[in-house]
Amino acid sequence: MKSISKYIEEKNNIGEKVFSVFLTAGFPNKNNFTQLALKVLDAGADMLEIGFPFSDPLADGTIIQYSSQTALNNGINLKTTFSYLKEIRRETGKPIILMGYANPVLNYGVKRFADDAISYGANGVIIPDIPIEEYDNFYNNSFNGLDTILLITPTTSNDRIKIIDDKSKGFIYCVSVSGTTGVQYQDKSRSIDFIKRARNAVKKNKTLVGFGISSAEDAIQFSPHCDGVIVGSAIIKSLMNDDSNFKNTMSLVSKIKNVL
């Protein structure tokens, strides 16, 4: 299995930006989630982020709050998330990243989480409520082999970006606008300015842009200034009203990939 950074680099080398799609485990359905994930990869996603649900997702807007709550109602926990991971990994060599809040991981056991994530085939993890201040305490060197992807936002200073760049592995997640997931752009040019600043300050890692990107138009505007984009809320929103084959969602995925 290739590392995430190597995978992104190879895509970039053939002139493509990577496209990462966020799905909430077990959403919209518990029974065909694995098929959904594989369809998303077939439709053009280069990477998958699989969200494991938490009852109090404070970095998320209403759409991902809804998908998390649905997942919890569907009985999804880390164990079921790992079983999806295992099934998806069997069918793909593309990077898979787990994303979720610290408390379920703390409960599962941080070391045990890392060991299981690796053995079931994850490449990385994003935990938005573990900033660098708590990084060493939380991960405690138990995440060897699993990339810990850190976030930067428009409020992150250049000095701080350097420190985060140093610690982040896999890539750097650039949050394009201050807010929760699914936030609407008030002023897109400010977001683009931030992404340019971020890319300049990040030396070690590839930069992927997320939070707020919802369409091929958004992707076109951001992609010249980064190494890839991440779409979450727009995909989840599409899944909320899609047919049983997820036709609209798959066409959204291909549309975005085609412009990258």
Added chain:
Amino acid sequence: MQQLTEYEFPDINGHFGKYGGKYVPETLITPLRELEEIYLSLRNDEEFTNELLKLNKEYSGRPTPLTFADSLTDYYGKGKIYLKREDLCHTGAHKINNALGQILLAKKLGKKRIIAETGAGQHGVATATVCAKFGMKCFIYMGEIDIARQSLNVFRMKLLGAEVIPVKSGSRTLKDATNEAIRDWVTNISDTHYIIGSVVGPHPYPMMVRDFQSVIGKETKQQILEAEKRHPDYIVACVGGGSNAIGIFYPFINSGVKLIGVEAAGYGLDTDKHCATLTLGREGIFQGMKTYLLQNRDGQVSEVHSISAGLDYPGVGPEHSFLKDEVKADYYSVTDDEAIKATQLLSRTEGIIPALESAHAIAYLEYLMPKTKKEDILVVNVSGRGDKDLDTIKNKLGYSLE
């Protein structure tokens, strides 16, 4: 009679032992650091402390009295009971102590828009009050369930010019109001200050709110020395997030006084309808802090219950988690019914109708008093007055006040 050993927590990273910290999304790190810097530069600044002192005195009516509860003392026939009267603060609860401190910080930070969460509505009212006084826009997040059970306070907030935003997510109580307030803050950090209402959330809030609330303990120390020439043997306070408790405990930590926090046992500890976090919770990461948390096997936060909206919260301030583990304070719980009984008892013996939150502290006397000796001295923190709870109490008693 000073603190016997040094107690200097949190450390510079906001940790109380393994608890506390800053478990927040990256967007909040910069505003939290700004807040910390301005607070640390002002906490010992003479102009700032004088301004706060003056407001506490002339606006809020501090110092609040320490009342000797002679009838309640007679009722138990054991140790001497004093009541620290935070119910007599402007707006009717200790919450104003923190709101005044933080509005001054917001002014220094140049923020024009204030947000807050509220459960019982007391913190919402306190925040709306200081916003009115300082000419700031005020938005209060409040769970739909709490809006229904504390309707009088909702009206007070509106009258004071605040906008009350109903929260429909999750359990529709204090925890969800706090989530929404944090989401608002993440989205509007450039012009907004978040006045958190208890010693919870990410650093520097637990430290800062404690410091503002410790005026309760400082006054108590002076007042009890005047009245009794010595420290009390026990201090009892209710614990929701834990701000009134830490406020009265703080100057007495490590001084040999038994510090007792009382949580809400709701329908009982053997049901799942309680919020006795320190009694039945375990370590978790929630709303920016590591602390005791009521949660299920998978680390999902529990839906909790208390008759008192201000205690209806699955977490607790990280400093209390630390004090519990270090056995510097002890934590117990009482049920809804015991709190209602205590409300009636204090009303009839002392002519003081306590808030349902504070009634939990009073209710614990049933367990504590039999163990006391006549020469023992107790201070109970009456964190607020009960006007806001009259509907709840009326419903609970079925109107039959025999």
